[in-house]
Amino acid sequence: RVAVRCGLAPVLLEFAKRYPDVTVDVTVDDRTVDIVADGYDAGVRSRESTQKDMLTARLTAPIRFVVVGSPEYFASHGVPKRPEDLLQHTCLGWHSLASENEYRWEFQRRGKDLEIAVTGNIVSNDHDVLVQAALDGLGLAYTTLPEVAPELEAGSLKAVLESFSVSVPGLFLYYPASSRKLPKLRAFVDCALAVCNGNP
Incomplete structure (x- = not known):
């Protein structure tokens, strides 16, 4: 879902204009999919989770994660100053479909890396649900910056703990080398690269 919203949506828009x-x-599936075995032409993942024998094309710049809450939540519960303070707050949890x-x-x-x-x-396994819950003042959400920009x-959400935030390398389109000469896939990859480079 993050891949579609952050990386794929602008490519789909431009591709539809061109073709x-x-x-x-x-x-859309949160689980790790074998695109060849399952009959897909390509997939979208972070680079570290793609299969090593796949070709990749960058879709997004690095993506930063943020902790957000509503002004009303912070007025009632205070603002966490360090990651450990989250243990005293109501946090909106996320899990993938795979786990x-x-x-x-x-x-x-x-x-140094730190996990809380x-x-x-x-x-929920849906970031939209968690963001809406944060907007409603039900707790703090951990999500990507593009999703809540x-x-x-x-001002309906405020970010906290920004000095502790982490980034991931970004999202990549990946596909098997054997498919790179397929005209439609080649056109889609070229479109993705153009959008990522700001030259649609």
Whole structure:
């Protein structure tokens, strides 16, 4: 879902303008998929989670994670000053479809990785649910900056612990080398590269 919103959506928009007669079938799944075995032409993942024998094309710049909450939440519960303070807050948990285990929130302090096992009374595998819960003042959400940029700009959400935030290298389109000469895939890859480089 993050891949679609942050990386794929602008490419789909530009590709539809260039090739209005070509149909793109997008399947959204949090689980790691074998695109060859499952019959897909390409996939979108962070580079570290793609299969090593795949070719990749960058879709996004590095993506930063943020902790956000509503002004009303912070007025009632205070503002965490360090990651450990989250243990005293209501946090909105996330888990993937592939695992029922809640994701530990990741931070960095003085160059060292830090994970916090947060707790709360709402857990979801959908970031939209968690962001809406944060907007409603039900707790703090851990999400990517692009997903909440409009809310941060509008002031309906506030970011905290920014000096401890981590970034991931970004999202990549990946596909098997054997498919790189397929005309439609080649056109899609070229479009993705153009959008990422700001030259659609």
